[in-house]
Amino acid sequence: MTGSPLIEVEDLSIDLDDGSRRVPAAEGISFRIDRGETFGLVGESGCGKSITALALIGLLRPPLSVSGGVIRFEGREIQRLSAAAQRSLRGNRIAMIFQEPMTALNPVSPVGRQIAEMFVLHKGKSWREANQLAVESLASVRVPAPERRVKDYPHQLSGGMRQRVMIAIALACGPDLLIADEPTTALDVTVQAEIIELMRNLCAERGTAILMISHDLGLVANVCRRVAVMYAGRIVEERSSADIFRAPSHPYTQGLVDSLPRLGSRAALGRSRLKEIAGVVPAITNFPDGCRFNPRCAQATDICRTAAPKTDLLDAGGLVRCHHHA
């Protein structure tokens, strides 16, 4: 973690405005990703991981908005850039793939055209050249017979093929950062491993950093070098993937690790979903005082119910937000 980071998030907060009041959906989010690095964001649905990703790429839409903090890309504050400058980063330098390959592609546009758009938008190509490049992009994500497939519409492709198309779109302009939001959750189990492999290999070849978002700690740890665990709008622990399994520090992370089958076996690829930890995830409008995990935490004491824990540096490397961390 030396040198200038590719992207740096500092104390980011995101508010949800439900018309009558604003509630924080995520707050105090800080992390950095270096060039070519792989970083994972893990948590249950509603913990704020996806909206954090959308904030990075500037796609938050009302009722959600960034209410504080800084996002720096190559040292430049993204929020201060003009709308046009932000757009020239989006897709070009920072790309994103989404969970639902079914609905993330335009149903009435051929997939080749949807890839070709990237070259027209960011590389100043004509449609003719762009269509040619689209065939190459499809070939690079190992879609067979790409010159015929470019004319297909999304409904003519399988889920796995569609996600390959999404990857082709995202990597078309050779971005520095790829944000992958649950990229395989909607796919068949057999296809998941292929897609993950493809994504990881292509990014490694091109030196593209990955920010991977998932509810699946096993999967994320398998792909990423470092992992941050989010709970109820906050990052509770950030560690290297190896450490997080060997010695999870936050009680919530411990719960996550314990609920995985074949503990510590990274080769297991952690296909299973997270088992619920006792209790329920608090609603966004109703976060508990103090440490937000305290109602579900076996180790909670009085201080956990009144004071929000600060982020501590761990001697072994990493960060944790807990009054009683190991």
Add this chain to the structure above:
Amino acid sequence: MKLRANLVIGGSLFALAIIVGLLAPWLAHTDPVMDANLMNAEEPPSWTWWFGTDGQGRDIYSRVVYGARISLTVGIVSQLINSIIGVGLGLSAGYFGGWWDDVVNALTNLMLAIPSLIFALAIMAVLGPGLTSLLIALGLTNWSFTCRLARASALSLRNQGYVQAATVLGYGDLRIMITQLLPNMLGPIVVIGTLGMGSAVLSEAALSFLGLGVRPPFPSWGSMLSEARDQITTAPWLSVFPGLAIFLTVLGLNLLGDGLRDILDPQSRSRRT
């Protein structure tokens, strides 16, 4: 905010039309049919003749006030007939399915193939002009949307747990349809009904304008405009007020329908931002 504005403005306009219709004998200055006096023919609007007078010296204000009765009667009653037919056919078709469903579907498709105003016109041609004919003609020709909606919701509700539970408990078909299915589709049907009333008012005016609705001298807004057309060069004000009355009444119903949709039809509400 806009949601409230729809309801408030629409509701007020509709309520106003109803009050005017109910209180017509007290609000009108003269008898709308009998008080013709050629001495006062074609008077422009003034303090004495609020909306002016027509070629026979009748007070337009009084005729517009009485016209509310015909418009609203036709609008409300014919739409009620449509709703009853539509719900009856659609609900039973969705609930029973089978050949009955096919019959209702074919009937609905037939209705959709003939433009409803032309169908109504054909029925008026057969029955002859008059209020009853209007109620029948407009009441039989605009139920296809209600029917489709009722059928679709009956289809989706039929397999819900509580409906199946009612079947197991030995409830009769009619009872299940009325107590279990109907309340769950009422919202959208009321919305369609409100909007349908507006189009019935417009259709009545159109048919009367063509001389196929309420016969002169009875004051229908449509037939008043038909007379006004021939005098548009000499008495343009004749063309203004009956049309304005139609506009405000139908606008009220359309706004009310939109407002009700926002409240009663959550599916379309989520579509609005």
Add this chain to the structure above:
Amino acid sequence: MLSFLIRRILQTIPTVLAVVLLVFVLFSVVPGSIVSTMSDDSDPQVELRMKKQLGLDQPVYMRFGVYVARLATGDLGASFRTREPVTTMIAKRAWPTLQLIFASMAFAVLLGVPLGFIAALRPGSLVDTVSMVLAVSGLSLAKFWLGLLLMYLFALRLGWLPSFGYGDGSLKYLILPAVTLGVSPMALLARTTRAAVLEIMTADFVRTARSKGMSETRVVKWHVMRNALVLILTTMGLQFGALMGQAVVVEKLFSWPGIGSLLVDSVLQRGIPAVQGSILVVVLFFLAINLLIDVLYGVIDPRIRYA
């Protein structure tokens, strides 16, 4: 594509037959003797002779058989009064009606669709509010009232346009009737377009498009428009039906020599064959338009193609 077309045409045949039956039953069975409503002269001898002459002494089912047989050859009967074939009467009036219908639809689409787009792209803005208030007002107007007002203003007051009639068939005669007829489909298209665009703007693929770094204008042009078109077309198809109905009123108001005014005049004069013929032609036209729209669906949305 061809087999799809043929199948769709075959599917409309039952509807056409049902309409033929309906129109026949409505006018041949219900009102009793057509001849007696036709002539004030109620001499039973004359009536009987006329009935024979018109074939009305035959039983109903025979008459229906003859009617359908003649229809199959394109013979819609002849006016009881003038003996002019209805087919000729309609043929003379088809072109003005087509002109009117397509001109109003063009007016409605060219104004309504952009208005809906503009409103949807700035929801809650002044433009949005104003155009939606205008749209709901447009839907609440009686067509002939609007026509009267336009006629008064542009023809009688300003003298810019002729007040009524077909004239020499030039464009200036078409403008007022077409605008009058086009206002409510325009209003409806504006509303539908707005709703469609608002809904599409929340779709996942729009988020994907934004994530590519597209400007909102490009997102709309490249991804929203084509998807909205499907919903817009549906509304257009339905509106053609309403337009055919309203055309009757507008043609009558502007003395436009189309099928609509033929229908009204025939109804008022109890010219049954012409009424039946006009209704049939209107329904056939409406079905043809809907067929065309179904074909267009396939062109726009690949998921529907050849289905």
